[in-house]
C-alpha cells in the first residue's frame with residue numbers, strides 16, 4: 001500500500017500511515033508539482049494526500065482512476081473537481097471540525113487588528129514614524145455592542161460568532177441557505193436576507209465555501225450596500241470577493257476596512273495596493289496553521305486513507 005503526498009505532512013498523520021504499513025512518499029520540493037509529475041507519482045501509488053498545489057481537474061483524474069482515495073488536508077474542497085472524482089468512482093475526503101477554532105481565531109484576530117489599524121501601526125514604528133502623540137490620530141473603531149454579520153454560519157462561522165458575542169456582546173445576524181437553529185438558540189443569531197446582512201452589519205465575516213453560487217459575491221454592488229464604517233473579513237476563500245472592487249470600495253470609502261486571510265490569487269504579490277492601506281490587514285492563508293490543528297488534520301487525512309486502503313467506510317467522504 002502506497003500513498004503520495006503533495007507536500008510534507010505533519011508528524012502525527014505521517015506516523016499513523018506508517019504504523020498501518022503504508023509506504024509514504026512525500027513531495028518535499030518547495031514548488032507545486034507539474035501536472036505530468038503529479039500523474040507520474042500517482043500512477044505509482046494507491047492513494048493521494050493532497051496538501052496543496054494546483055487544483056485537481058478531470059483530466060488528471062481520468063489518468064488516475066485507480067486511486068482508492070484522494071484525501072484533502074483541508075476542509076474546503078473547491079481545490080478539486082469533486083463531481084469528476086465521483087463520476088470516476090474516486091472518493092474524496094476532507095478534514096472538518098478540527099480546524100474550526102484555529103480558523104475562527106484568525107477571523108477574530110483580523111477583525112480586531114483592522115478595527116485598531118494594528119498592522120499599519122506596526123509598520124509605522126518600523127518606519128520610524130512614531131515621533132509624536134496626538135489624541136486625535138491613530139483612532140480605530142470600538143467593537144462593543146456592534147453587529148456582526150456572518151455569511152455562512154456553519155462550523156467556523158459559529159465559533160467566530162461565539163467569540164464575538166462573548167468578547168464584545170456583539171449582536172449576531174447571519175445569512176445561510178438554511179436556518180442554523182442551534183446558533184439561533186445558543187447565540188441569539190438572527191437569520192436575515194443577504195441584502196439585510198450587507199446593510200445592517202458593522203462587521204461582515206465570510207465563512208461560506210467557495211462555490212459557483214458564492215464566487216465573486218462580494219463585488220461593487222455588495223460593497224456599495226455596506227455601511228461606510230463597515231469592516232469586511234474574509235477567512236474563507238479569496239474567490240468570494242472581487243479584489244478590484246474591494247480596493248475601489250476601500251479607496252472611495254464605501255467601506256472602512258478589510259481583513260483577509262485569503263486572497264485571489266494566492267500568494268498575493270508584493271506591491272498590491274491593499275498592503276499599503278491603514279485599515280487593511282492581510283495574512284498568507286494561515287487559518288488552520290497551528291501545530292495542534294495541522295497534526296489533527298493530518299490524522300484525519302491518514303484515517304481516511306487507511307480506511308480506503310482497508311476497504312472500510314470513509315469517515316469524511318465529501319462526494
Ligand SMILES: NC(=O)C1=CN([C@@H]2O[C@H](COP(=O)(O)OP(=O)(O)OC[C@H]3O[C@@H](n4cnc5c(N)ncnc54)[C@H](OP(=O)(O)O)[C@@H]3O)[C@@H](O)[C@H]2O)C=CC1
Nearest residue numbers: 076103152153154155156176177178208209235236287288
Ligand atoms: N482561511 C483558512 O485557512 C480556512 C478557510 N476555510 C474555509 O472556510 C469554509 C467554511 O468551513 P466550515 O465552517 O467548516 O464549513 P461549513 O460547511 O460548516 O459552513 C459553511 C456554511 O456556509 C453556508 N453556505 C454555503 N453556501 C452558501 C450560500 N450560497 N449562501 C449563504 N450561505 C452559504 C452553509 O449553510 P447552508 O448550507 O445552509 O447555506 C454553512 O453554514 C471552507 O469551505 C473553507 O473554504 C476553512 C478552514 C481554514
Ligand SMILES: O=CC(=O)O
Nearest residue numbers: 073074075076288
Ligand atoms: O483553507 C483551508 C481549509 O481547510 O479549507
